[in-house]
Amino acid sequence: MYRLLIADDEALEREGLELMIRHIFPDEFEFLHAENGRKAIQLAEEHRPDIIFMDIKMPGIQGLEAVRQILSKLPSAQIVMITAHDYFSYAKEGLLLGVRDYLLKPARREEVADVLKQAIAVIQEEKRRRNEQLELQEKLAHLLPLAENELTLMLMLEHVQGLELEQLAGLLELQWSKGYAMVLSFPRHSGAAWEEFQQAKREIYETVKQFAKAGLGCLAGPLIGHQLALFIPLPPGRTGYSQRVSSMDWGERLRTLMEQRFGLPVSIGIGSIREGWDGLSRSYREAVRVCADHHDSFSVHHYDDIIHSSGQTAVSLDEEKRLLDALLQRSKQEALERFSMLYAYFEQDGERPLPVVRGEVTGLLLFLARGVHSAAGAEILASLSAAEDPASLRLSAESWLERLLHSLEQEQEHNRSHVHQRALLYISQKYKEDISMEQTAEYVNLSPHYFSKLFRQHAGETFIDYITRLRINEAKRLIAGDQLNLKEICYEVGYKDPNYFSRVFKKAAGMTPSEFRQQHEKQGPC
Structure with a gap:
């Protein structure tokens, strides 16, 4: 139900307008009546009507002045001016004030109905927008504490990732x-x-x-x-x-x-x-x-x-960075020695209390975890907090250093394995062509020297031996198929010289391609 204020100095006009509206919109409106501008202002401030029909000419405070004062307190009110005279002379001032429409007396049923429908539509749209705004504010009210927690955890655990952190800071309007x-x-x-x-x-x-x-x-x-x-x-x-x-x-x-x-x-x-x-x-x-x-x-x-x-004196940041560098270089012995040196400084021959040492070690390990892109910061905090004595604290700290080293080694092995798999895929697609180790190294973005060592480590044989084995195995399959002659097979598996192909084949298979074919034919069904 909507609240409608009718302000007119003629009671008959007010009652007639209310009767018409009740007939057009049964049970839609609660009505308020005001016989002058002062009463209209008072009722508006007290009851906050949704729609106001305001007569322009009234004794005392005129309609436009009443509108001005009401809109200063109720800017969302939908106001329709009513006049018995030509309203165009008032149109400009009324529109500047925020008046929605005008009606000429006597107002016709259709005009009143149209004006009210438009006003109701505006009110409903404003309510919808307001509800959406409140829902958004409610969601934001739940989201902001989560964003604050996330940002502070990133700072505490040293996961300072520029873009994500800036987004959280922007959401919290931090500058x-x-x-x-x-x-x-x-x-x-x-x-x-x-x-x-x-x-x-x-x-x-x-x-x-x-x-x-x-x-x-x-x-x-x-x-x-x-x-x-x-x-x-x-x-x-x-x-x-x-x-x-x-x-x-x-x-x-x-x-x-x-x-x-x-x-x-x-x-x-x-x-x-x-x-x-x-x-x-x-x-x-x-x-x-x-x-x-x-x-x-x-x-x-x-x-x-x-x-x-x-x-x-403070622990030098350079010392912490040297320890981090040793970790990143997978230099286990150096990392352990540098960590031991810093730990000895934290303890100062056992003179510093456990909470002090724990704080120092926790800060250092969080720094290292961030430096190696480990997500174990929360676990480090919980683990070191649980240490009840100096011995268990040191054991826990050294265990975490070992785990950080191990995670780096695993990551390195995974990366190497990934590079090796990419190289094998490339070779499987290109081995029938004039492929070289240098081309393959360039494909996986490694230097030829390093790629050669990495390939032998993972494949258990040299690059050339691997290519040769692929080619000879494919040649055997084609020879057994008995669809191509030996010269065609030579070219098909990546060799350009049939004589060279024959020598390589004999070295790998213990017999020439011709002998291999003859043997295969003898073993075949009659």
């Missing part, structure tokens, strides 16, 4: 140039305490997310295991040092909130301000590394403070 990461690490309970923490995880996550987003405008990652990551934009005009102080203050606020709301101590690590998505990913690794300190297990620490404090 960051610089920022930093903050990681909240909750105590690793056991038994009943851990069960209580698990049950409260959802509430903890929502509390941190709402508090941090309201004050920092940040991205909130999922609560994985006992850690929650925030990615925070650098406010414009803020210097690095002042932002470090501000971020420490926010860390203290979050720590206090967790203790007061949930009775939970929490260690908070804050990474350096860095530029771009790669930079945010590295800032996250830094935050993970400083989640716990030498002296107090649960507090707030900034990576820059730890690095600049007495005697401690």
Whole structure:
């Protein structure tokens, strides 16, 4: 049902118009009556009618002025002006205001019906569009948290893939140039305490997310295991040092909130301000590394403070890259040695607490996993988080290094096998022609020297021996078929000289082509 306001200073006109409309559209409208412009404005604001029939000439506030005020509050209202005079002098002003149509008194039944049908069609179309818009907003409301989770996981697990990440950032309307990461690490309970923490995880996550987003405008990652990551934009005009102080203050606020709301101590690590998505990913690794300190297990620490404090230096990014290079080159011994050296630095002769070492090692392995395009980041996080003592942590870390090496070796073997299969397919199509190893190497995009070694490794024979075997086997089949003479068979299998073909055949088969044919004929049925 639609709500229709009829504004006219003549009661007879209002009642007659209502009667006509009730007859044309039974049970379609709820009617409101206004005898002047002021009353029309009041009723419109109070009842929000869908359609308004407004007389132009009324005592007090005139029709056009009433329309102006109503549309300022109800821009979607469908307004039809009614006049007993020639309405053209009012048409321009009314159209500028947003009037839908005009009716001359006395309004004819057909005209009223047409005007209302058009107004109803517009209202229904607007409702349809509005419903579609609301449905889209609802879907987007469900999608945005998923996009935020996906983006933060990509940063945490170092899967920074440009196009996909930019698409997620565009969906979230992010336009960051610089920022930093903050990681909240909750105590690793056991038994009943851990069960209580698990049950409260959802509430903890929502509390941190709402508090941090309201004050920092940040991205909130999922609560994985006992850690929650925030990615925070650098406010414009803020210097690095002042932002470090501000971020420490926010860390203290979050720590206090967790203790007061949930009775939970929490260690908070804050990474350096860095530029771009790669930079945010590295800032996250830094935050993970400083989640716990030498002296107090649960507090707030900034990576820059730890690095600049007495005697401690950051692990050189060059050292991490050298380890990654050793992995990529499948140099197992060098990779293990470099990893052992970095691990010794993380431990510092056993003086650093387990949470600190775990943070350092986790960051390093996530970096390596990303560098070798491994999707094992989530498994690495879960595995290292489960380590309860230094020995099991080191064993788990070394096991993951071995697995990354093994995955690279498997990938290399798969690629080599794929190249070999492409080469065999090419040879099967071309061996009856004047094919060379150089041509085949070029086809699979390898140097002849490397292709020669790779082919022998997979085929167990040289390229020439393989081609010869294919040709001789095909020659035997054709000779047995007894449809071609030996000279024709020579050319058919890729040889240009019948004498050379005969020598090659004898070397491979132990007899000449003629002798092979004679032997085959003797063995055949009489």
